[in-house]
Amino acid sequence: MLANELSTPVLTVDLDVLERNLERVAETCRKQGVSLRPHTKTHKTVEVARRQLALGAVGLTVAKVGEAEVFAAAGFDDILVAYPIMGQEKHRRLATLARARRILIAIDSEAAAHELSRAASAQGGTLGVLVEFDAGGKRCGLEPGPQVVALAKTIAKLPGLKFRGLMSYFGNVWGTPEERRAEAEQVAQRVDRALAAFRAESMPVEIVSGGSTPSLEFAHLISGLTEIRPGTYVYNDLNTYHQGACRLEDCAVRVVATVVSTAVPGRAILDSGSKTLTSDVMSAGPKTGYGYIVEAPDAPIVKLNEEHGLVDTTSSKHRFHVGEVVTIIPNHVCVAVNMHDEIVTLRKGEAVGCWKIAARGKIR
Ligand SMILES: Cc1ncc(COP(=O)(O)O)c(C=O)c1O
Numbered sequence: 001m002l003a004n005e006l007s008t009p010v011l012t013v014d015l016d017v018l019e020r021n022l023e024r025v026a027e028t029c030r031k032q033g034v035s036l037r038p039h040t041k042t043h044k045t046v047e048v049a050r051r052q053l054a055l056g057a058v059g060l061t062v063a064k065v066g067e068a069e070v071f072a073a074a075g076f077d078d079i080l081v082a083y084p085i086m087g088q089e090k091h092r093r094l095a096t097l098a099r100a101r102r103i104l105i106a107i108d109s110e111a112a113a114h115e116l117s118r119a120a121s122a123q124g125g126t127l128g129v130l131v132e133f134d135a136g137g138k139r140c141g142l143e144p145g146p147q148v149v150a151l152a153k154t155i156a157k158l159p160g161l162k163f164r165g166l167m168s169y170f171g172n173v174w175g176t177p178e179e180r181r182a183e184a185e186q187v188a189q190r191v192d193r194a195l196a197a198f199r200a201e202s203m204p205v206e207i208v209s210g211g212s213t214p215s216l217e218f219a220h221l222i223s224g225l226t227e228i229r230p231g232t233y234v235y236n237d238l239n240t241y242h243q244g245a246c247r248l249e250d251c252a253v254r255v256v257a258t259v260v261s262t263a264v265p266g267r268a269i270l271d272s273g274s275k276t277l278t279s280d281v282m283s284a285g286p287k288t289g290y291g292y293i294v295e296a297p298d299a300p301i302v303k304l305n306e307e308h309g310l311v312d313t314t315s316s317k318h319r320f321h322v323g324e325v326v327t328i329i330p331n332h333v334c335v336a337v338n339m340h341d342e343i344v345t346l347r348k349g350e351a352v353g354c355w356k357i358a359a360r361g362k363i364r
Pocket of ligand 1: 039082083168169211212213214229230231232233
């Protein structure tokens with residue numbers, strides 16, 4: 001069956017593009033001398049994670065305990081929860097996982113350390129812990145310096161925990177290639193400051209985990225990094241494209257949609273609204289609406305209702321007609337994927353399979 005014969009709206013992935021993206025980033029990491037621990041938040045899919053490991057990834061990254069459970073049940077080991085999880089029920093589940101798998105968690109507070117220690121020791125297991133520091137994005141993480149070392153020392157003394165190193169997210173590396181390089185140089189200074197504080201105390205740091213997709217080509221500028229955690233690179237999206245971090249033809253995922261109405265002059269209505277594409281607006285480049293219609297790039301999706309995508313056709317050369325099938329590159333692919341139960345795999349435009357998005361909706 002061809003992609004345009006599928007029942008719409010449907011999420012699709014071009015396997016040739018996916019494989020090229022996976023290989024390119026595996027090679028970029030090898031060349032820069034850093035390990036790859038990809039963030040699974042983008043694909044949430046066991047079949048993609050298997051391909052990442054086959055190409056040399058050292059482990060996986062997740063944000064939620066529920067995601068870790070999905071990948072652990074599928075047989076994956078060495079999973080980093082790159083999120084300061086709080087709550088006794090979730091800590092209990094993490095401690096349970098840690099009895100069968102190597103689990104790492106990144107935290108930035110004494111409160112989390114004490115709770116995790118109680119949960120892990122109650123089950124007789126050990127959780128690996130990274131201390132999160134702020135690389136400049138001002139989201140989570142301690143200011144690089146003595147406070148990071150102080151938390152590491154607390155963790156090292158607590159039963160059920162093992163201090164393994166540092167973690168930071170480079171979300172501030174964003175924008176044009178020049179802006180991203182300049183920001184990566186700033187990040188390098190903050191990583192250096194964090195590591196200097198450990199050197200001053202002669203305290204070894206085994207893992208230094210950083211990265212993101214827009215920063216991945218600059219990993220070599222950041223000395224001391226042992227691994228990076230890009231997620232978006234597997235599929236890419238309009239935000240990645242508008243930062244010059246991928247080409248349009250590197251965007252592997254498309255939403256296939258049908259035109260369901262052209263009754264209102266100047267409008268074409270798609271069967272894909274906010275419950276399919278998400279309401280995420282662009283956070284890089286021009287404000288181009290809610291996705292890129294490959295067949296009609298001059299026709300922006302200007303508004304979304306839950307099940308309607310409203311396309312402005314007034315300046316488009318394309319003649320939309322009811323029943324026509326179009327393909328859309330999402331603004332932000334990670335959240336779009338999380339809207340769907342499955343993703344249809346394509347080879348040369350032909351549907352060849354379907355993967356369950358097994359960790360979708362795992363928000364706890
Ligand atoms: C902690 C953490 N690590 C890694 C990533 C992956 O970044 P990207 O989506 O740019 O690949 C994210 C993205 O949100 C993140 O929050």
